[in-house]
Amino acid sequence: MPQINADRLLSDLRTLRSIGAQGTGVVRPAFSPKDMEARRWLKQRYEEAGLEASIDGVGNVYGRSRRRGKALLSGSHSDTQPTGGWLDGALGVVYALEVVRALAEDEATKAFPVDAVSFQDEESRFLGCLGSRSLTGALTADMEQGVTDSGGVTLEAALRDAGLAGVPRLRLDPARYCGFVEAHIEQGPTLEDTAHKIGVVSGIVGLRGIRFEFRGQQNHAGTTMMKTRRDASAALYELAHRINQEFPKVAAERTVWTMGRVRVEPNATSIVPGYADMDLQFRDQSEAPLKAFEAVVERLVAEMNARGGVKITATPSRAPIAPTQMDPGLRAHLEAAAERHAPGKWQRMPSGAFHDAGIISASIPSAMLFIPSIGGISHDFAEDSRDGDIVLGCQVLADAAAAILAEANAR
Ligand code: GLV
Ligand code: MN
Ligand code: MN
Numbered sequence: 001m002p003q004i005n006a007d008r009l010l011s012d013l014r015t016l017r018s019i020g021a022q023g024t025g026v027v028r029p030a031f032s033p034k035d036m037e038a039r040r041w042l043k044q045r046y047e048e049a050g051l052e053a054s055i056d057g058v059g060n061v062y063g064r065s066r067r068r069g070k071a072l073l074s075g076s077h078s079d080t081q082p083t084g085g086w087l088d089g090a091l092g093v094v095y096a097l098e099v100v101r102a103l104a105e106d107e108a109t110k111a112f113p114v115d116a117v118s119f120q121d122e123e124s125r126f127l128g129c130l131g132s133r134s135l136t137g138a139l140t141a142d143m144e145q146g147v148t149d150s151g152g153v154t155l156e157a158a159l160r161d162a163g164l165a166g167v168p169r170l171r172l173d174p175a176r177y178c179g180f181v182e183a184h185i186e187q188g189p190t191l192e193d194t195a196h197k198i199g200v201v202s203g204i205v206g207l208r209g210i211r212f213e214f215r216g217q218q219n220h221a222g223t224t225m226m227k228t229r230r231d232a233s234a235a236l237y238e239l240a241h242r243i244n245q246e247f248p249k250v251a252a253e254r255t256v257w258t259m260g261r262v263r264v265e266p267n268a269t270s271i272v273p274g275y276a277d278m279d280l281q282f283r284d285q286s287e288a289p290l291k292a293f294e295a296v297v298e299r300l301v302a303e304m305n306a307r308g309g310v311k312i313t314a315t316p317s318r319a320p321i322a323p324t325q326m327d328p329g330l331r332a333h334l335e336a337a338a339e340r341h342a343p344g345k346w347q348r349m350p351s352g353a354f355h356d357a358g359i360i361s362a363s364i365p366s367a368m369l370f371i372p373s374i375g376g377i378s379h380d381f382a383e384d385s386r387d388g389d390i391v392l393g394c395q396v397l398a399d400a401a402a403a404i405l406a407e408a409n410a411r
Contacts, residue, residue: 002099002106002398006391009098012045013390016078016094017086025381026086029149030079030121030130031059031158038078042093042118049100051116057167058139058159059120060131063100065113070178070408072401073115073364074099077122077131077356084123085185085383087390091371092183093118095394102398103405112405115177119356126155127319128207132356135172136363143318150261172363178408179330179365182357183397185385189376190349197389198338198346198396199370203325204358205254205283205351208290209317210297212239216310218266218274232276233264235310242300243280250292254352257282257293285323285350324358330367330404337400338369341392353378369397 019041020026020034028034039061046053051063061078065071076092096116103109120131126147133139147155159165191199216230240259247257258281265275282293294316301314331348338346349370357366371393374384 002102002109002402004098004102004391004394004398008101009094009391009394010387012097013087013090013094016041016090020080021086023381024086025383026080026084026090027082028078028080028084029082030123030125031162035059035079036162039118042078042097045097046116049097049116050104051100054170055164055167057164057169058131058134059162059164060135060170061118062170063116065100065115067111067113069111069113070405071113071115071176072405072408073117073177073180073360074182074397074401075117075119076182076184077120078118079121079123079125081123081379083381085378085380087185087383087385088187088378089118089122089184091185091385091390091393095183095397098394099398099401103402106402109402109405112402112409114401114405122356125149126158128321128354129319129356129359132359133319134169136359137171138359138362172360174364177364178404179327179367180357180360181330181334181367181369181397181401181404182355183369183371183393184353184355185373185378185383186370186376187353187373187378189373191347191370191372192374192376194347196345196347197342197372197392199349200331200334200338200346201326201351201368201370202331202348203285203323203350204355204368205285205353206287206290206323207281207283207321207354208294209279209281209320210294211315211317212236212278212280212301213313213315214276214310216274217272219272221270221272224272229272230309231272232310233273235304235312236262236264236276236278239300239304239312240278243297246296246300247282247293250289250296252284252286252289254350255282255284255289256352283352283354287323321354321358324361326357326361326367327365330365333400333403333407334367334369334396337396337403340399341396369393369400
């Protein structure tokens with residue numbers, strides 16, 4: 001059985017953390033100078049591990065094994081949220097690197113090909129899972145057209161500034177692979193609450209988004225009577241409130257929704273806002289509640305527009321994500337490895353976060369492994385996991401990878 005090197009794993013994770021570190025967190029949004037620095041650092045680590053490494057035209061870092069046979073792909077993403085934690089994505093990226101090295105150092109597994117990857121923009125600065133969508137051919141020219149970040153920077157400009165304009169984009173060759181395995185922090189409290197050390201993911205949520213725009217009339221906050229004003233922010237607050245009242249009536253047990261970004265213009269105390277916009281995002285393990293939410297939104301917007309006053313438009317996100325089930329064969333290997341290293345201390349669980357594995361699973365069998373997050377906190381500088389849990393999770397992944405490759409290459 002391959003043995004991971006715990007010191008090497010933790011040291012690489014800490015080095016990656018230092019690139020873009022802010023306090024206990026990391027700020028490394030996709031295509032930023034720090035993100036690209038981290039990608040170049042990773043490319044070098046891949047090369048040292050014996051992989052043929054490249055950064056493709058959307059920023060994916062890819063390390064390709066020179067060995068023959070059915071290959072396993074592993075990795076995650078190294079971009080972060082605008083105020084990100086140090087392990088979201090980075091954990092799975094460095095695990096994959098360590099698995100490559102550990103398998104190469106073991107007589108029984110050194111001939112197996114393991115490829116490693118760090119996808120670009122999983123965290124949606126421009127378009128969630130941009131890198132994995134591009135790799136699998138799911139990124140269309142239409143989806144990219146005119147995409148900007150929340151500050152108005154276009155994807156085209158970001159690619160140019162990162163030195164990626166004209167660089168070829170890689171395409172996944174499904175025939176090369178027996179599967180993709182992504183490790184990740186749980187980002188929720190379930191494993192900690194149940195005193196489990198490993199989660200084997202059953203399925204990943206689907207996600208849809210809607211952008212609302214509210215157009216009223218900007219005016220003086222003292223002289224414009226309540227009856228006559230067309231206040232864009234009042235319409236935003238009303239719609240948000242009605243969504244919070246109506247969604248629970250059609251939600252399933254684990255359906256979640258978030259209105260995490262709003263803008264009011266001109267955002268001044270003494271001015272009735274003439275314009276506002278808001279992003280609504282909703283997630284579930286199945287399509288039915290997501291469709292029901294869309295119908296609710298359509299009804300609420302039609303009712304409010306029928307009253308006149310502020311005009312509301314609702315535009316669905318151009319990059320929805322479908323709910324996905326993880327591959328039963330790969331899951332069985334993760335479960336067996338979890339049971340060997342953490343007997344009775346692992347569980348099957350759904351993922352409420354979305355992940356690149358949800359995109360890759362449309363092309364090759366895919367599976368995911370979780371380790372506990374302290375306090376269930378993520379997408380926050382306070383995100384953390386215990387060193388012992390980090391080391392254990394990587395050993396489980398290495399063990400499972402060896403078993404998956406042995407099976408695939410015995411055929
Ligand atoms: C991924 O980061 C998510 O928001 O689930
Ligand atoms: Mn992530
Ligand atoms: Mn994330």
